[in-house]
Amino acid sequence: MxxxxxxxxxxxxxxxxxxxxxxxxxxxxxxxxxxxxxxxxxxxxxxxxxxxxxxxxxxxxxxxxxxxxxxxxxxxxHGDLGTALTNGQDIATAMGKRLGNTLFLATCAAVIAVPTAILLGLIAVRYEGRWPDKLISGLTLSTVSVPEFLLGYIAMFLLAVKVAAFPSVATIYEGMGFFEKLRVVGLPVLVLVLVVLGHMMRMTRAAILNVMQSAYIETAELKGLRPFQIIARHAFPNAIAPIVNVVMLNLAYLVVGVVVVEVVFIYPGMGQYLVDHVAKRDVPVVQACGLVFATVYIGLNMLADVIAILANPRLRHPK
Amino acid sequence: MAETLLDVRNLKIAATVYPPGEKPHDIEIVHGVSFTLEKGKVLGLIGESGAGKSTIGLSSMAYGRGGVRISGGQVLLNGRDILAGSEADLRGLRGREVTYVAQSAAAAFNPAKRLMEQVIEATLKHGRASRSEARARAVRLFRKLGLPNPETFGDRYPHQVSGGQLQRAMTAMALCPEPDLVVFDEPTTALDVTTQIDVLAAIKEAIHATGVAALYITHDLAVVAQVADHIMVLRNSAMVEYGETRQIIEAPREDYTRALVSVRSIEHEEKRPTPEPLLKVENLTARYRGTDFDVLKNVSVELHPGQTLAVVGESGSGKSTLARAITGLLPPSAGRIGFAGRVLSPQMMDRTRDDLRELQMIYQMADVAMNPRHTVGKIIGRPLEFYFGLKGAAKRRRVIELLDEIELGEKFIDRYPAELSGGQKQRVCIARALAAKPKMIICDEVTSALDPLVADGILKLLLALQRIEGVALLFITHDLATVRAIADAIAVMYRGQVVRYGTKSEVLTPPFDDYTDLLLSSVPELQLGWLEQVIAHRKMESAGG
Structure with missing residues (x-):
């Protein structure tokens, strides 16, 4: 069986x-x-x-x-996405580089945003209704509410023009060193992190707070565990499914929805590529981009459900 | 040597309430309770729900559930006032000196973690033993509590074991850190009666073997009489009576205690079967969609007009499924349902309006069976409108008549369900069922969520209404005391089958089949030493047989 x-x-x-x-x-x-x-x-x-x-x-x-x-x-x-009408290039080859760049940007943002969002969510639950919770909720809500292009220009103004910590244009090219690349993408990564952080943090907070109502949380309190231990050990494992769902949605956004940020920072990723070819009515490229975006989106959501199924002890260990 | 472990002095507990449209304010929910508990003794706290039992029990851990907090008095544990301690002091006490066993172990265990990890967690957290020692101790406790495969029991997840086993596992979890005091909060209330007796015996044995002191909270006097040395009776958040178990049971001083001791005072004379049954269920077989086993197997019962058929059995025995099949909510795969001389169609959708009207239902959870945004008048008025087309003053008149019949009266007509007590809610549900002028009412565990005295009132009301309206009752319950009180005929169900069926006197007269015998002998009796007698009797039988 x-x-x-x-x-x-x-x-x-x-x-x-x-x-x-x-x-x-x-x-x-x-x-x-x-x-x-x-x-x-x-x-x-x-x-x-x-x-x-x-x-x-x-x-x-x-x-x-x-x-x-x-x-x-x-x-x-078979990996053949056709040739672009405008310049006769093989789409798979041209897009491969762009996709690589986009995934690099998305990975950098995700590596920072996901753990930060979950940690902030846990802290917000620990101090629910008190000032750390309100501060975290207020800040993340305001970064979510500001349009990303505006966030981009503000970041550029402060960190590239005023302080000159990062370059204002995120141009990367082949043969660039890994750390050099990291420095160059600093600003777009920052903007992306700020955009996705709020959503993930708020959903983490809501999912854990929901679990905190359970009777087994009281059991843990009556064992004399510390509040943060209770949240991390007893509440978090039961809130994984909704958290993974919202994390995956945001990861998908980092790949599929970064058009505006890429344009603002003139970053050679999928978004730029798509926008360029839509403007030129290059149908095969638009189709190929659509297919790749759909694959990423559906793939990540599928992964979220797979993780949610695996995280459920009732399914993992049937009677 | 009597040494005081817990000394509660003039304990006051308050809660903040948020009534709609008013300012939040504090109300006192426990008014100055005092008691002491000696080392190794068991104190039973008994009273109705809302009497403050759990709140008082949890105060020994300085814990307030929800918005509840201790507002006055002292709680001395091992000589020091725990209410004066900091949060860190309290964390050091909870799970080490005092532990807790909740009513619903199924909810109190974390579904995402293995049992062993949870059972030894407090022991490890407080440094009471090394991991391997703690595991060994847990296995010993599993064995002592009669859990199957004690060596590997802890590797399972909570959903993989039964409710009775979980309750024992929770007792093991409470005993593992070797505390001075365990608070048992209705540990057997949610269990079937046949499971309750084993768990009760296991808990009692474990308390004696470890020499731990216990606060045992329950609403069932017969249960607490088996385990407690002393009993404190609570009512409306104050102490009514406190004394040795024997004195409370055999010579109660207060009226309220006497009422508790003599509850189930209903006298009901058994009616004889009539020639023509109202309901004739023949060879009913049913299963739920997507499953591959029958939850009802060949069930045949009859209910005579104006009489009561009690369907008893444990959870999962198929009694509620029988109700669903009769009402047409779960169309049976085989069998026939005869009702008032005609055959009811299996699907509810195919039944006539009269079919629906004449067969009404009342549920266990009165709260969720009513629309919280409708007034009592609207709830009871709905079937009057639907079945009889009553409107305006005529409808109101009939609603008031029904409210009088359920002993609530006109003043309740504009209230919302949230403004009613549990018993009042159930009365409104009864009135709603009666409004349809039914020939038969199916009562599905209608008194199970109620306190004994309130439940008693509901049963008396149902019997009185039966006399006046001539309505037949199909009474589904797991409570044998209720069955004795009201039934004319009884069907005992076990695993989807009717294992014993007949008039009340036939069913309750020996010789019994094995299952009925087990069921009947498991009902706690208000008598000292009952538990030991039953357990000894069963051991002898299993040794002899």
Whole structure:
């Protein structure tokens, strides 16, 4: 007999893959609905009808959409995302570097933001209703409320112009040393941390406070444990599922939603890449970016559910 | 040598209340209680819910639940006033000198941690033993408390063991640091009667073997009489009577104590079966969706007009499922439900309005069975409107009639459920059921959440209403004392089957089948030494058989 948790996890992962398939179909359909014609955009307004017809045949645009969808999807599964219309580059190669940069930025932000948010959440619960709680809640709420581009410019003004601790433009290039890279991305990382910190901290606080109402917390108090021990040892393990969920949502945001921050700091990541090609109506690139973003988003949420399932002792150790 | 362990002097406890529309203010919930407890002795605290039992018990750890705090008096433990101590002093005392066993061990254990880790946590935290010593001590306690596989029991998670086992594990957790005092807060109340007796015996044995002193809190006098040396009776947050167990039980001085001792004074003459039953359940089999076993197996019972059929059994025996099947909430997979000469369709959705009207239901949790935003008048008026189309003054008149019948009266008509006591809420639910002029009411554990004296009032009311309205009652309960008090016929259920069925006198007259015998002999009796007698009897039987 297989462990019931294996079945649950298989189900969840299968659902994630199904969702991804649906997302890919929607991305493809969405870009098909857009007015205009790829052949026309490649050849320009002055193209002759013959040239257009030839190119259409060459690109396979005369085939039914469903066939083109499966061809596109099949190629994407083999790592071939097609070529960009604007510069004829291979999308996978061009995007690979950009994605690497975005993941570097996201990882730096996550490594700082996730532990900080959880620790601040624990502290806020420990001093619930007293000044440390109010201070933490107030500060994180204000950083969440300020638009990220404004946060970016404020950070730039204070830390690049006034103090000159970090460069104002986060240009990174190949062959740059790791620590040099870290210094260069300092400001965008700071802004991203401030943006995601509040949400994660507040959800951590809410999830743990919810658990703090349980009878077993009273049991722990009556054992003479210290308040912080109670929160960390007895409350936190039971609040993992909701916390992981909100952490994953924010990690997804760090990859998918950083467009504005990348533009502000002129950082060569996925966001910039997407914005550039949307402006040029480069449909294959937009499709590829959409697919990658969907994969990241669905993948992280799936991971959140997998962790939540694994963290549940009732599922891990059935009767 | 009598040495005082706990000396509580003029203890006052207050709580802050936040009444809607008023300023928060303090009320006193315990008014100056004093008592002493000697080393190694057991003091029983008894009283109704809200009498302040738990609050007084927890004060021996200087702990106030929720917004409760100790506002006056002294609590001397081992000679020092613990109320004068700092938070750090209190942490040193809790889990070391005094430990706690909660009513619901199922909720009091952390679901994310293994039992062993939780059982030895306080022992380690206070440096009472090394990890390996503590583990060995826990295993010894598991064995002493009769837990299965004591060596590996601690490796399990709370959800992997039964309620009775959890309660024992919690006792082991309380005894592991070798405290001077254990506070037992209704440790067997949430258990089935057949489980309660074993847990009670295990707790008593453990108390004696370790020589620990205990405060034993319960609302069940028969239970506390088995374990306590002294008993303190509490009512409305004040002491009513304090004395040796024998004196309290055999010669109570106060009226209130006498009422507690003689509770269940209901006399009910058994009615004979009529030729034509009102409800005829035939070979009912049912299972829940997505499961692969029958929770009801071939159940056949009859209920005669104006009579009471009591369905008894432990939790999980299928008694509530039977109610669900009869009401059509859980369509049975086989069998027939005959009612008032016709056959009821298995699905509730397919039943006629008269089918629905004539078969009403009352639940255990009166609080959650009423819309908290409706007034009593609206709650009782709803079925009048729905079934009889009553409106305006006519409806109000009928609501007042019903309120008089349940002995509450017109003044309750504009109140909200939150403004009622537990017993009053249950009365409103009864009125709501009666409003439909039913032929039969299913009562699902309607007195289980109530204090004995309040429950008694509800039972008397139900019997009186039965006489006046001629309504038949299907009474689901785990409480055999209730069954004795009100039933005309009894069905004993065990694992989805009816193991014994007949008129009350038939069912309660020997010879018994094994299960009914176990069930009947497990009901605590208000008699010193009852527990030992039953346990000795069972040991002899199992040795002989």
């Amino acid at each position: 297989t462990h019931p948790i294996v079945r649950l996890l298989t189900q969840r992962i299968a659902l994630g893959l199904l969702l991804l398939l649906a997302a890919s179909a929607m991305i493809f359909a969405g870009t098909q609905i857009l007015p205009g014609d790829v052949a026309q955009s490649i050849l320009g307004q002055s193209a002759t009808p013959e040239a257009l017809a030839n190119l259409r045949a060459e690109l396979g645009l005369n085939e039914p959409a469903i066939q083109r969808y499966f061809r596109w999807l099949g190629a994407a599964l």
